[in-house]
Amino acid sequence: MPQFFLNKRLIVLLVSIIILVALIGFSLRERAQLSWPEQFIKDTTGWIQAGVSRPVHYVAGFFENVQDLQNTYTENKELKTRLEELARLESEVQMLKKDNVELREILDKKDALSAFEPRQATVIGRNPDKWNELLIINKGSKDGIKKNMAVITAQGLIGKVKNSRSFTSTVQLLSSMDPTNRISAEIQADGESIFGFIEGYDNEKGLLLMKRIPFDSKVEKGQNVISSGKGGVFPKSLPIGKVVEVVPAEYGLTQTAYVKPGANFYDIEHVMVVKRGAVQPDLADMIDDKEEEL
Numbered sequence: 001m002p003q004f005f006l007n008k009r010l011i012v013l014l015v016s017i018i019i020l021v022a023l024i025g026f027s028l029r030e031r032a033q034l035s036w037p038e039q040f041i042k043d044t045t046g047w048i049q050a051g052v053s054r055p056v057h058y059v060a061g062f063f064e065n066v067q068d069l070q071n072t073y074t075e076n077k078e079l080k081t082r083l084e085e086l087a088r089l090e091s092e093v094q095m096l097k098k099d100n101v102e103l104r105e106i107l108d109k110k111d112a113l114s115a116f117e118p119r120q121a122t123v124i125g126r127n128p129d130k131w132n133e134l135l136i137i138n139k140g141s142k143d144g145i146k147k148n149m150a151v152i153t154a155q156g157l158i159g160k161v162k163n164s165r166s167f168t169s170t171v172q173l174l175s176s177m178d179p180t181n182r183i184s185a186e187i188q189a190d191g192e193s194i195f196g197f198i199e200g201y202d203n204e205k206g207l208l209l210m211k212r213i214p215f216d217s218k219v220e221k222g223q224n225v226i227s228s229g230k231g232g233v234f235p236k237s238l239p240i241g242k243v244v245e246v247v248p249a250e251y252g253l254t255q256t257a258y259v260k261p262g263a264n265f266y267d268i269e270h271v272m273v274v275k276r277g278a279v280q281p282d283l284a285d286m287i288d289d290k291e292e293e294l
Contacts, residue, residue, distance in 0.1 A: 117275040119143060123268050124168070132203070132265060133176040139273065140167045148233045150274045156239040156262030157183070157227060161273060169273075174208055174240075175201040175265045184231035185210055185240055187257065188224045189217070195228055196257070198240065205258065208241060213255040219246045225259050235276045 121143075125136035139145050141164045149161045151171045160183075162172040172181055183198040187210070194217045200209040213219060223243045229236025245258040 118272040119145065119275075121145075121169075121271050121273055123271065132201070133173055133178070134162065135171050135173065135268060137169050137171060137271060137273070138167070140165045140169050142166050144275070145169045145273055146275075150227070150234045150238055150276075151271050152238055152274060153263045153268060153271055155264065156241060157234075158261075158263045158265060158268065158271065160234075171271070173265055174198060174261065175203075177201065183234065183240070184228045186226050186228035186230075187213070187217075187219055187243060188226060189219065193228075194219060195230065198225075198259070202258065206260075207244060208259040208261055210243075210257040210259050211249065211254065213246075213249075213257060215248070215252060215254055217255065219243060219255060219257055221245065225257075229276075233276060235274055238274070 119139060121137040121139040123135050124138045127134060137145075137151075145161055145164045147161055147164055150157060151159050151161060157174065159171050159173040159176070160181075162170045164170075172178065174181070174183065177200065179199075181199075185196055185198050187194040187196070194213060196210045196213040198208050199211045201207070202209060210225060221243055225240040225243060227234045227236060227238040227240060239262050241259040241261040243257045244260045247256050247258075249256045
């Protein structure tokens with residue numbers, strides 16, 4: 001009996017192999033169309049694959065979209081950081097360009113003022129309440145800076161040293177309304193020199209006032225104004241500005257010229273302090289009222 005069952009199993013196995021080989025051979029031969037079992041299995045398999053693949057693709061696409069959004073957010077953040085850095089670098093480049101131009105102009109001016117012993121300095125402070133009157137530079141008595149030395153930029157004279165400490169100095173601008181802030185000046189006219197004093201500043205017009213010009217002097221618009229060197233402290237020929245208008249002074253005994261300054265008093269970064277090369281006279285011998293005229 002057991003032997004029979006063993007033989008039966010062997011027979012079933014052989015028959016199954018024969019049927020499988022037959023089916024394989026049948027499926028491999030060229031046919032015009034599939035049999036209905038094959039078609040049924042194929043359609044069922046395709047439907048199952050489609051039913052499974054769509055949710056899988058949807059879920060995969062969703063996670064890919066989330067990942068893309070995260071990447072986009074990260075890239076956007078990095079780009080914003082780079083834009084901010086670029087804006088900062090552009091600002092620094094502009095400042096460096098401005099400083100470079102100013103320093104080059106000052107170096108060119110230094111060659112022209114070699115007889116005046118120029119000393120380069122940088123503005124380190126300005127009082128907002130006295131913006132048009134005072135500024136502080138980073139050079140002091142340790143660097144040879146003394147009271148009443150002329151201070152210029154590449155464009156022209158801006159003022160004088162009001163006081164000097166060890167490492168810093170205070171500069172009084174020409175636009176200061178201090179009545180003792182007077183500069184002996186000269187108008188370069190054709191064939192002659194016309195003298196006067198820079199006294200005061202018109203805030204509304206942004207012009208310096210050159211007073212005490214002789215009433216019979218022929219002053220014209222566009223003439224250059226320079227330091228005369230007659231005050232005993234400032235060197236001669238430091239550029240101040242140009243005449244833009246001339247009006248009679250009080251009582252008609254003298255004239256007053258409005259002078260457009262060559263330097264920009266509002267925006268000052270780099271300056272030069274110049275020491276007069278010639279022997280300086282004693283101011284007490286020049287003025288009786290003890291007022292300071294430079």
